Amino acid sequence: MTSKVPLLAILVVIGCSDQSIDPTNPNPVEFGDPFNLNVGQSATLPDGSTILFESVPSDSRCPKGAECFWQGNAAIVLKIQDGADTLNTISQQGIARNSYTINLISLTPEPVVGHPIPQAVYVVRLVAVKN
Numbered sequence: 001m002t003s004k005v006p007l008l009a010i011l012v013v014i015g016c017s018d019q020s021i022d023p024t025n026p027n028p029v030e031f032g033d034p035f036n037l038n039v040g041q042s043a044t045l046p047d048g049s050t051i052l053f054e055s056v057p058s059d060s061r062c063p064k065g066a067e068c069f070w071q072g073n074a075a076i077v078l079k080i081q082d083g084a085d086t087l088n089t090i091s092q093q094g095i096a097r098n099s100y101t102i103n104l105i106s107l108t109p110e111p112v113v114g115h116p117i118p119q120a121v122y123v124v125r126l127v128a129v130k131n
Contacts, residue, residue, distance in 0.1 A: 026042035040052075040120075049081055050080070073090045075088055080095065099131055109123075
């Protein structure tokens with residue numbers, strides 16, 4: 001009799017794997033539900049709109065271990081359908097479309113003095129709300 005444990009383990013790993021890492025297979029999200037994207041990841045809204053987290057072109061947020069006179073700002077570039085838009089960590093203004101608005105919840109990791117953040121490490125937390 002052969003053991004079914006290895007097959008079961010493989011099925012569990014496949015079932016638990018994060019398929020949202022593949023930018024060609026966007027992660028479906030619902031309006032009002034917060035979601036995370038790594039740089040290069042996409043999400044698809046219920047109306048079929050696709051959001052791609054393209055990059056963080058600038059990050060001047062005050063790093064841990066530093067004394068700053070202001071909180072700083074990071075710019076997040078999102079590609080939504082055929083256009084690119086920027087969100088900022090210090091602004092409460094979202095990206096408005098006809099039927100929804102995309103709002104920034106957070107950007108991680110937080111900067112640390114002497115440790116630059118590679119693009120591939122950034123994770124943005126967003127929420128799309130119906131207008």
